Amino acid sequence: MLGVLGTGLGFAAFFALVATVGPARTMLVTYVAPVFALAYGAAFLHEAVTVAAAAGVVLVVAGTRVASRPVPRTGA
Numbered sequence: 001m002l003g004v005l006g007t008g009l010g011f012a013a014f015f016a017l018v019a020t021v022g023p024a025r026t027m028l029v030t031y032v033a034p035v036f037a038l039a040y041g042a043a044f045l046h047e048a049v050t051v052a053a054a055a056g057v058v059l060v061v062a063g064t065r066v067a068s069r070p071v072p073r074t075g076a
Helices: 002-021 029-044 051-067
Strands: none
Touching: 029 051
């Protein structure tokens, strides 16, 4: 029951997000997942955050930001 409930709520939230912001912007959340994995690993498992990992976080966040910008429309 817990799996069905959690999965059902997850899908409901996912489809609500698709309806609100569109599928392209919704899929950007998959790029941010490693950032949270790194943060949770450092906070709860006391894993080391290296310079390379921090640089990766900066690149992921910057790339996600660039990809989520609205596309300018040309008036023709």
